[in-house]
Amino acid sequence: MTIWVTRILFLLLCGLGGYGLTVLQPTIFSSPYIGVAVGLLFALFLILIDKLLRGFSLRAFSAITFGLLLGFVVSQLIDRSGLFETFEEGSTTRWLIRVGLFLAFGYIGMILAMRSNKEDFALIIPYVRFTPLNKPENYIVMDTSAIMDGRILDLTEAKLIEGIVIVPKFVLRELQHLADSPDPIQRNRARRGLEILNQLKQCASIEVKFHEGDFPEEREVDMKLIRLSRNLGAKLFTIDYNLAKIAEFHSVKCVNLNEIINKLRPPIVPGDILTVKLVKEGKEHHQGVGHLPDGNLVVVNNARHMIGKEVEVEVINVVKTAAGYVVFGELKKSTPE
CATH class of the missing domain: 3.40.50.1010 (5'-nuclease)
Structure with a gap:
């Protein structure tokens, strides 16, 4: 909701900006309506970019900026190395070489920076780590x-x-x-x-x-x-x-x-008595299945007829699984049928 309120305010400000620009500089747009329309279109264009960049983190933006800067420095060093002195300064060919160097090394710098972690940056720039100054405890x-x-x-x-x-x-x-x-x-x-x-x-x-x-x-x-x-x-x-x-x-x-x-839980051992509500049939036709408060399964033998009721179960075995454990038991002898 906060983001949409910000976007609406941005649209209004850009529209007002277009109108104000028309009033201050009438030569730019022939009508205030055109100025407002241009301002709104500009705002919509930026909001579209914002939507396309959803999930693009500040860390990624910082990495791209650093990569571009690194690529620019490398391209300038190569350009000034004398490798391209045969091409006349100011010529179209020399200009294209510079653009090509910047695009190539800028791209490589961005990709390398985005793939790197803070330890890699610390190696490039000693004693510098890209970590928050006031990092929350947890x-x-x-x-x-x-x-x-x-x-x-x-x-x-x-x-x-x-x-x-x-x-x-x-x-x-x-x-x-x-x-x-x-x-x-x-x-x-x-x-x-x-x-x-x-x-x-x-x-x-x-x-x-x-x-x-x-x-x-x-x-x-x-x-x-x-x-x-x-x-x-x-x-x-x-x-x-x-x-x-x-x-x-x-x-x-x-x-x-x-x-x-x-x-943290005291272990469930054979002989313990549990109270559980049976909610469905087990893999075997005669079994009833319920859940402990923590979500683990309780499988009760010969209890299919008690599904939908709360029963007391005597534990006969506990099997640990990847997700927790499964308790196998029998109806307590005093449980009414």
């Missing part, structure tokens, strides 16, 4: 699964998580889309996620900020999250095992909430 980017999971709120209220929580607008859009889903489970989880976001904003240990950035060239939300986290130097919070592994591959620090909770 940036945290959360994906949809971490927000909907709900345990992030418990960890924050316990002051185990501190810093600035970044919620990208594309994650918020995904949450809103899921909140309107025809699937009741997805809809309820997404709405719960939106409520959790509002509660996180009230926590004193963190600051929640919404990020306007997007990466339209990336089709997958996972890759957008990874690129945003890498650009901000942030930790990525998720419960998606695959996303966590992809983030590690791209050298992005990733925190899998399932791993944290599993390490």
